[in-house]
Amino acid sequence: MNPSLTWNLVSDVRQLFVYPFMVNALEAGTIVAVLAAVTGWFVVLRRQTFAAHALSVMSFPGASAAALAGIALPIGYFAACTAAALAIAAGSRTQHRRNPAQESAVIATVEVVGFALGFLFLSLYGGVLESLESLLFGSFLGITSTQVLSLLGIALVTLALFGVAGRPLLASSIDDLMARARGVPVRLLEVSFLVVLGCAVGATAQITGVLLVFALLVAPAAAAQELTSRIGLGLALSVTIALLVIWVALGLAYYTNYSVGFYVSSIAFAVYLAARLRRRFWHRDPRGINIETATVAA
Amino acid sequence: MTALSQPEAPAVELRGVTVERDGRPVWRNADVRIEQGEFVAVLGPNGAGKSTLLDLLLGLLRPTTGSISVLGGGPGSNGDQIGYLPQRHAFDSTTRIRGVDIVRLGLDGTRFGLPLPWRKGPREEVRKAIDLVGASDYAGRSIGECSGGEQQRLLIARTLISAPRLLLLDEPLDSLDLPNQSAVAALVNRIRRQQGVTVLLVAHDVNPLLPYVDRVVYVAGGRVLAGKPEDVITNQTLSDLYESPVEVLRTSDGRLVVVGQPEAPAHHSDRHHHP
Numbered sequence: 001m002n003p004s005l006t007w008n009l010v011s012d013v014r015q016l017f018v019y020p021f022m023v024n025a026l027e028a029g030t031i032v033a034v035l036a037a038v039t040g041w042f043v044v045l046r047r048q049t050f051a052a053h054a055l056s057v058m059s060f061p062g063a064s065a066a067a068l069a070g071i072a073l074p075i076g077y078f079a080a081c082t083a084a085a086l087a088i089a090a091g092s093r094t095q096h097r098r099n100p101a102q103e104s105a106v107i108a109t110v111e112v113v114g115f116a117l118g119f120l121f122l123s124l125y126g127g128v129l130e131s132l133e134s135l136l137f138g139s140f141l142g143i144t145s146t147q148v149l150s151l152l153g154i155a156l157v158t159l160a161l162f163g164v165a166g167r168p169l170l171a172s173s174i175d176d177l178m179a180r181a182r183g184v185p186v187r188l189l190e191v192s193f194l195v196v197l198g199c200a201v202g203a204t205a206q207i208t209g210v211l212l213v214f215a216l217l218v219a220p221a222a223a224a225q226e227l228t229s230r231i232g233l234g235l236a237l238s239v240t241i242a243l244l245v246i247w248v249a250l251g252l253a254y255y256t257n258y259s260v261g262f263y264v265s266s267i268a269f270a271v272y273l274a275a276r277l278r279r280r281f282w283h284r285d286p287r288g289i290n291i292e293t294a295t296v297a298a
Numbered sequence: 299m300t301a302l303s304q305p306e307a308p309a310v311e312l313r314g315v316t317v318e319r320d321g322r323p324v325w326r327n328a329d330v331r332i333e334q335g336e337f338v339a340v341l342g343p344n345g346a347g348k349s350t351l352l353d354l355l356l357g358l359l360r361p362t363t364g365s366i367s368v369l370g371g372g373p374g375s376n377g378d379q380i381g382y383l384p385q386r387h388a389f390d391s392t393t394r395i396r397g398v399d400i401v402r403l404g405l406d407g408t409r410f411g412l413p414l415p416w417r418k419g420p421r422e423e424v425r426k427a428i429d430l431v432g433a434s435d436y437a438g439r440s441i442g443e444c445s446g447g448e449q450q451r452l453l454i455a456r457t458l459i460s461a462p463r464l465l466l467l468d469e470p471l472d473s474l475d476l477p478n479q480s481a482v483a484a485l486v487n488r489i490r491r492q493q494g495v496t497v498l499l500v501a502h503d504v505n506p507l508l509p510y511v512d513r514v515v516y517v518a519g520g521r522v523l524a525g526k527p528e529d530v531i532t533n534q535t536l537s538d539l540y541e542s543p544v545e546v547l548r549t550s551d552g553r554l555v556v557v558g559q560p561e562a563p564a565h566h567s568d569r570h571h572h573p
Binding site (some may be wrong): 044164165166167168170171174175177178179180181182183225226228229230231234267287 | 320356358378380382383384385393394395396399400403404406407408409410411412439440441456555
């Protein structure tokens, strides 16, 4: 295979769909982008990016444990992510309430234990994790249609959960004491969110790699929240940005020699930077208020 | 006053209530009766158990002994008739949610399921609540970009939107400057009159509330004392409560200054330790 870019955009795009592996990559990328963008919107609102990071790192002990046990690597990812999510949720409460200060210490500790176990499993396994580089930095080669289907399943279940519990989760993210007083099961939502986050991170890492998960999980959502403070529009923007990032990145990776992870991260960074600059310099009146949002009130 | 014309059950009644947190008594043997439509200031030093009183009324905490009735039922049985504003720190500019959306969460934020596209009903209720607190100029803005006073008005609108009969406001004047403290106190009083709700407002300083309060509940020294402000905030009563000499001074402009009240013991500072 030796695809090359021409000046004919239509034929360039058509070429993308010639090989089945590329079709799989585009399908998987699309699914993961939607999943990561919606989950990420809540991560940014709840300020749990560090938790997301620790959960993404759990792919390492998960994969090496799976290699040791001789089972499929994704099963290892998801099991490790879920275990870590439960540990973080359990350790981050004081006075019957989520304590963000304690949470960050617990997350760091969980992350270290994850790494330690990963190295232990790897040395017990004795071999070399051939896929280590793609585990860390992502790969769009060799995504099977079975993998696409399992990602679709995870995404559908996760999005359905957000559909059902999104509003109470939003209410308790903004004011947990009020939500608790009104009978919202705040604790259950906190734990469930971390487990869902673990699954979303595990799914996203299969495209972006463990280290670059934030390119789809956090950057599009953070950019969207810079651009608007509306809830529905923010979610829609987050999904749109994530889709654009993954599509452009896959297209560029297909035609060039650089990894998809590099493109995903650079494009996501550029979009976030642009969103920050727009909020900083654009649409402001002398009181420092976004004209966009001020006119909404009128 | 509405309270006198209504012979029905009190809005809040505590009889012989003793409460503990983590095995330690917070306060003992409290008897408090609050009539419907009253404006009540809950006063006392930090950590004396003012928020604990609200937790009891919300049914989040059970008393060790004694009985509590809230709007004629048990605590927690009529949560939809209570508007609760927890003590909190201000939203900073990174919280990118519009004020209007936060107000709406007071109406349907606890519901599971996908929110339908805005029906006319909720939108109208949201607008009314925002108008009531005078926040329509900035409700469309991201809440983190609103000033402390503006945020507090929006949060009060959130508690009002479910048309509650009882408002429990935990330190809504905290972290506001003096003009805003007076303005928010006046706003709460106007809402109390217009909507006929009963208000329990936890505060550090009674002065912004003095023009409006019918009753004060003083929580200090492991005890709770309720009565008219002129009966409770006196040298004699407060000295008895604290079991040490306390002096109440009245300044020339009518403000009350309490001198010599001891600090609360450290182990009671549960609710005031925020991360």
